[in-house]
Amino acid sequence: MASLTIHSSTTVFPAHPTPIATLSFSESDQIKPWTHSPTVYVYRSPTVTTSAVVESLRNSLSQMLVPYYPLAGRLHWIGGGRLELHCCSAGAQLIEASSTATLDDYGDFSPTDALRELAPKVDYSTPIEELPVFLIQVTRFSCGGIVIGTGLSHILVDGVSAITFINSWASIARKDKTVESIVQPFHDRSVLQPQKPLRPPRFDHREYDNPPFLLGCSDAKEERKKESIPTLLKLSKEQVEKLKKRANSNIVNQLDELPSRPYTRYESIAGHMWVCACKARSTGDKSQPTMVRVAVDVRRRLGTPVPNNFTGNSTLVAVTPKCQFGDLISQPLSYAAGKIREGTWKITDEYARSALDFLASQEDISWVRTSYHTKVKVEAPFWGNPNLSLGSWMSLPLYEADFGWGKPCYVGPATLNADGKSFIMPAPDNDGGLIIAIRLQKKHMDDFKRHFYEDL
Numbered sequence: 001m002a003s004l005t006i007h008s009s010t011t012v013f014p015a016h017p018t019p020i021a022t023l024s025f026s027e028s029d030q031i032k033p034w035t036h037s038p039t040v041y042v043y044r045s046p047t048v049t050t051s052a053v054v055e056s057l058r059n060s061l062s063q064m065l066v067p068y069y070p071l072a073g074r075l076h077w078i079g080g081g082r083l084e085l086h087c088c089s090a091g092a093q094l095i096e097a098s099s100t101a102t103l104d105d106y107g108d109f110s111p112t113d114a115l116r117e118l119a120p121k122v123d124y125s126t127p128i129e130e131l132p133v134f135l136i137q138v139t140r141f142s143c144g145g146i147v148i149g150t151g152l153s154h155i156l157v158d159g160v161s162a163i164t165f166i167n168s169w170a171s172i173a174r175k176d177k178t179v180e181s182i183v184q185p186f187h188d189r190s191v192l193q194p195q196k197p198l199r200p201p202r203f204d205h206r207e208y209d210n211p212p213f214l215l216g217c218s219d220a221k222e223e224r225k226k227e228s229i230p231t232l233l234k235l236s237k238e239q240v241e242k243l244k245k246r247a248n249s250n251i252v253n254q255l256d257e258l259p260s261r262p263y264t265r266y267e268s269i270a271g272h273m274w275v276c277a278c279k280a281r282s283t284g285d286k287s288q289p290t291m292v293r294v295a296v297d298v299r300r301r302l303g304t305p306v307p308n309n310f311t312g313n314s315t316l317v318a319v320t321p322k323c324q325f326g327d328l329i330s331q332p333l334s335y336a337a338g339k340i341r342e343g344t345w346k347i348t349d350e351y352a353r354s355a356l357d358f359l360a361s362q363e364d365i366s367w368v369r370t371s372y373h374t375k376v377k378v379e380a381p382f383w384g385n386p387n388l389s390l391g392s393w394m395s396l397p398l399y400e401a402d403f404g405w406g407k408p409c410y411v412g413p414a415t416l417n418a419d420g421k422s423f424i425m426p427a428p429d430n431d432g433g434l435i436i437a438i439r440l441q442k443k444h445m446d447d448f449k450r451h452f453y454e455d456l
Contacts, residue, residue: 002101004117004139011091011132015062018069023085026192027359028298029155029313030082031368034075034128036135036151037162038119038414042109043146046405050140054096056404057138057148060173061092067185068165068311070156071134081366083155085133092134095120102143111230111415111437119149119414146405149414158313159396160297161185165311167400174404185311191304192314194353194360201358203351207319208358208368211387212289220382223441228384228419230439232412233449235269237432239456243333244268250332263337269424269434270294270390271336273452277420277440278325280447281385286326292340293389294318296347303349316355318343325386384419385441393425394434413437 046053065072073087099118109115120135133153140146152162168182213220235243247268263271274292282288295315299306306314320343328336359365370380370389383389398411409428416422416439427433440448 002099002105004097004099004101006095006097008096010058010094012058012061012065012094013091014065014069014072014089016066018066018072018089019087020089021087023070023073023087023187024189024193025082025084025155026189026312027194027356027365028192028316029189030365031317031359031370032154032158032313033369034083034153034155035124036120036122036133037154038116039150039152039162040109040115040118040410040412040414041148041150041166041401041408042103042410043148043405044103044409045144046146048405050096050098050138050146053140053146053403053405054094054138056173057136058094060169060403061094061136063172063179064165064169065092066179067182070187070311071152071165073133075128075131075133075153075155077128080362081364081369083128085156086129091132092136093120093132095135095137097137097139099139099141102141103145103147104143108232108234109410109412110232111413111439113415116415118147120151122151148401148403155313157311158297158315159391159393160299160314161311163396163398164309167397170401170403174402183309186307186309187311189312191302191306191310192298192312192356194356198360199354199357201361202354205355205358207293207317207355208381210381211291211293211319211383212322214386215285215288220384223385223419224382226385226419227442228439229442229445230416230437231445231449233436233438233452234427235434235436235456240265240269240432240434242456243272247271247333247337249334251334252332252338263334263341265434266392266394266424267337267340268333269436270340270392271333271338273390273422273436273438274336274340274388275328275333276448276451277388277444278328278386279451280440280444282325282329286324286329288325288386289322290325290328290386290388291322292320292343292387293383294320294340294344295391296344298347298352301347301349302352316347316352318347382418383421385444388420388422389418391421391423393423396426398426399428399430 073085120137135151137149171177247263296318320339422438
């Protein structure tokens, strides 16, 4: 049986003095998990020694923590389920580990419990003000491969900000750039703060309500308990284009107020996943209601654009209209793709500002804060059966994280802990293919895979 051994755990401090300050979070930060998103970067056969890898990462991270000084800070509760960040130069945590396993033992790197061991383990019984907000684990394998596992508190950064940080750090580690020549981060959240005095919401923000339950059920308690499993699904460029072509033929029920441009890759694939989930979960009742939850980046949708170098969370929640299994299964793919567009397209500047006002008006924000990557109990609605929560990493430059020993052969989440949660990600060879990480109830997974690849 393969074993993982932790050899050392050290604190990495900023290389130079940094501002001592309190960073206030926007409401789009506050609704994100304060827990740590675990991601793995897999490198097949670096020729560099483990000690050289650790030393390079430690030195370059110490430099990065000067402009990215919030990542050396600590979170503090301020009431109402909200937090603030004390920028105090307390440092990030760097862990060195080794494994008797080989990378091949992890197969396609599905986000299983075994893969989760390659990302930093956080003891959430520790007071939050003592927990690092950024942790790194470097694991060397018997085959020579290396996995860099990261854990970054989601309340600080979204996917775009996190990848910008990682890739900038990598460019310093491989000595392509200096800490002065990287894109300098913009930490000020004021562009996403509600105006004062607070205005009442201008829209009905149903995206924060409970999604549909299974027919005959008044809550999701039983569905939460059911065994679920993760998997990775791969789509070639040709399969992606086939789905996109299918979504853009036999157009049905397209609303006049929606743009008439062709459905995107994301809309096409998300619609296909939704249809396949309905088929796999169907008990025969065509009237079963269902919805999809998506995260929408508002950086370019606001009247006052969010700066390109912004380092917080600029995503808000959007949901599709409520649909029925029967319609999604019987209609052409354009129907599901159109419903995905209906959900995302409504996130305009005014809608986003209204959502921020709505969130700011909540006395306690805990009930909307989700978490897909830890076992920490959350109060947020359940987006498993009969619904889905579809995230997109499609546009993120995941494979530019070359720390000096080549680009990773795989980058992805180290865990998905909830039924219905999924990420759509670029494939490593950058050829237009995609990888989909998804977790579903065990009894539905085989049928979902079968439907997913039918006629592709």
